[in-house]
Amino acid sequence: MQHLKLYGTPLSGHVHRVTLLLKMLNLPYEFIDAPAEVRHSDAYRQLNPLGQVPLLVDGDFALPDSNAIMTYLVKRYAPDSHWLPEQPQAAAQVQVWLSHAAGEVRYGPASCRLIDQFAVAEDYASALAITQRFLPQVEQHLVHREYLATEQPTIADLACYSYLAVAPEGGISLGDYPAIRRWIARIQALPGFFAMPALPLPATR
DSSP states (O other): OOOEEEEEOTTOHHHHHHHHHHHHTTOOEEEEEOOHHHHTSHHHHHHOTTOOSOEEEETTEEEEOHHHHHHHHHHHHOTTSTTSOOSHHHHHHHHHHHHHIIIIIHHTHHHHHHHHHHOOSSOHHHHHHHHHHHHHHHHHHHTTOSSSSSSSOOHHHHHHHHHHHTGGGGTOOOTTOHHHHHHHHHHHTSTTOOOOOOOOOOOOO
């Protein structure tokens, strides 16, 4: 295996989902902190023109986008694992939840956290409305399931976990969602799990 490098920031949920997978696959890697000044540099933009994190470098192959990185890592280094099943229906269910991670999770609870914790110029009312529509759907989905896509954890769980678990940092209570809280606990019990650094809870809106 070539030397893996992961560019990121410790407080990014997108980075956290990738580092979770790396640790759960027992893949050695070098973490390179990439604050704004690094991401805006010409050298970084040559690797990732969008200047975003995470960015995985595997030898001479550079790959942005957390969901794409997780797909690559499983296909490249753990193709027979439960993290990304080959069976068509199971693989499709994983893709459904990866889409939710890039859609409702990113523009719902993740957006609320970005606004409250980092003063990002997004619309809190819109993000809250997305969250309030989405979380009941996730709750109902998990009532009789242990994981989102299949009977075992997949990259879909990691993709959704990082921002749902820290939803309270964006002013989103998980008190009414016991199935989601049980699912969060299951992910946290997996070998290799580690938490993102905690941020203070925002004042009540």
